[in-house]
Amino acid sequence: MSILDQGPPDYKKMIPPIIKDNYGKWIYHEIPKPGVLKHVSETGDELFSVRVGSPRLISLDFVRNLCDLADAYCDGYLRFTSRNNVEFLLSDASKVEPLIAALTEKGLPVGGTGASLSNIVHTQGWIHCHTPATDASGIVKAVMDDLFEYFGSMKLPAKLRVGLACCLNMCGAAHCSDLAIVGVHRTVPRINDEKIAKGTEIPSLVASCPTGAIRPNPKAKSVTIVDDKCMYCGNCYTMSPGMEIMDGKNDGCAILVGGKVSNARNVPSFSRMVIPFLPNNPPRWPEVTDAVRMIVEVWIAHARKGERMSEWIERIGWERFFTLTDIPFSDKLIDDYIFSRETFRTSATFKY
Amino acid sequence: MDKGAANPEIKDKVVAYLHTVQKAKSKDIATAIGEKKSAVDLAVKELTAEDICEYLYITTTYICIKGKVGAPE
């Protein structure tokens, strides 16, 4: 029999003794080398965390492998980060290098600290999502392979946080990332009257459309779409499987840049679209990896030390961003949805 | 949500109402039977534990009589 409402396991039983002893007593931390954090407590205790990249979609073998390493090097304790990295927690400094050697032997990358590219936060994509416009794990793998050198080093101008969302529902909250890859549809849903008639509440479906493009079609117990009003958000498809929006020839990815969530220096900001569409070209999405690398390299070449993507772009100006990256600007990048006005320039000062 | 035991009369009213519809949000049940929503939520909690009702997720979560709505086709 199941136990109802016992809640999550008690974290107090999952934290290692060194953390119990120094809970709330940490006074500073250093990054002795990429992927290793050293936290120092007011008691004088030192805790070493070794950060490891993971593909997030993992087998039980992988989890048990982590357990074996935790048992061998950190008395069985480990944690995961908000970006799906694994962190081994060591109270014994002499075990750090042997652990890193063991991880390297198993092909697990150590890094993601300081001015580096951390793991890409992403969604399920074609693995398990029912509304995707692109895959998630495949693009993430391709981009992380391509930018691998920046995970295990700290030579970027500042930290680089990349997010990927396989549709506009954005389960991965890519909308506030330094660089975001977002799955987009480009064609009007194909209406399947039979499916809609079978199990869809027409008023809810009509109401789900943010632009009012969907009208009831009582004769067919279905709906019609005003094509010109549809901006392919896919919300209607979430409401009804009869609004078939997935289109293998036309779905793809948009690239957005310059978002962040931290309050440090400038306030949190949304990522902004700079490339409206790149094709889905599995298995390695070369158009996407090339665009991401190009933007990252221009940022590296031009940003001042410590400047995140958003700070760099806001300092030089978005108009200069397009000059430096040579990304073509088009009317597709000018907002025409409901909160557009604040993005239009209302000043005679700008750059070329 | 309220704590404690549900009012059996409200439970009966919820079941009676759910027999007249395919599915409903608990807010709409509360309006239809003229009871406080928090009391309906509590009644639903017990009715689902008793296997009389169940939660149903179709883009938002509804409540229905158990078995009334099947898997997607």
Place this chain on the structure above:
Amino acid sequence: MTEKKTPQLDELEKGQWPSFVTEIKKAAATNAASEDLLHLLERSYEDRIGHWKHGGIVGVRGYGGGVIGRYTDLPEEYPNLAEFHTIRLAQPAGWFYDSKALRSICDIWEKHGSGLTNFHGSTGDIIMLGTTTDHIQPAFDEFSEAGFDLGGSGSDLRSPSCCVGPARCEYACYDTLEACHNITNEYQDEIHRPMWPYKFKIKFSGCANDCTASIARSDCSVIGTWRDTIQIDQDAVKQYAADGLDIQDRVCDKCPTRCLKFNSETKELTVIGEDCTRCMHCINYMPKAIRAGKVKGATILFGGKSTIVQSAFMSWVIVPFMKMESEDDFAEFKDLMGRVWEWWDENGKTRERIGETIYRLGMGKFLRECELPPVPQMVFRPRANPYVFWPQDEIIK
């Protein structure tokens, strides 16, 4: 099993980043559903579309959340994916584990599921990826025996999550783990029994660096802060200067309010306390020399959500400062949540996140009806138009 090939996915086993394809293959060695998943994904790579249908009615007795129904649209070709549901398990606060707990999860999932997982899903739960309808209840029975409960799904409170907090971070302005654990336990009904217009997420970040991305990813963001002035250790400042940190350039000039003054002769750093907005930049750069103030707590913000439908919203400041230390403080937070949820439940349309409800009906109405005092910290700047909805009792009759 027929010998089907996966040339596109095989390509993704190359390269230095750990491969999810290798992981699926490992699971596929002993599990027929994972084997089918591999081939279905290859099919998606050929067709360039997904092959999953909308969720249906699956769950465990007594709960309305925590299990997500999933069915492939090609069940004849991939029979082991005819049902491939997800179970969400609530994660321990801060995502701390011991190997015993992780191994118990593995043993249960080996018996009842595909052998594939996500550590973790976007909201924070442990994601057990792929099982059949028949296995859901037995799997849950065993998970709960092992000390794990289900997380949220559907129109309920989703599993709250928090940053590493005081367990391993000197920046934490309140105990994010205890707050998350305490508040998660208080709201088990709200997590397991969906009753709202739509989903609701809470994230706890210990400081304004916001490592859980709470401002972007949660309807209620609880972000650690302090009310008084940062504390500066001048000896440590001198040490940073001696070690070669360009304090003027890297710290003072980057301060958004220019409230820090560095005296290059005495090597002393001073702050104009009332100008500081507590952004964390100087503390991030000089953790040994600069610490948060002594009066610590959290800023409570509401309304964050992603793009669908009315554009993405970041959370808005609703309570600039709330203590988050004791059970009494948590009680104050819960009292606030109670009022806010009741208002949203009353006013929200189906599938409307609270940020959208507040925006549609007006912040003024939300504040008045939830008895929240309006303060200037809530806005970047006041309104530019004079269209005030005047209360009738302020009008001369």
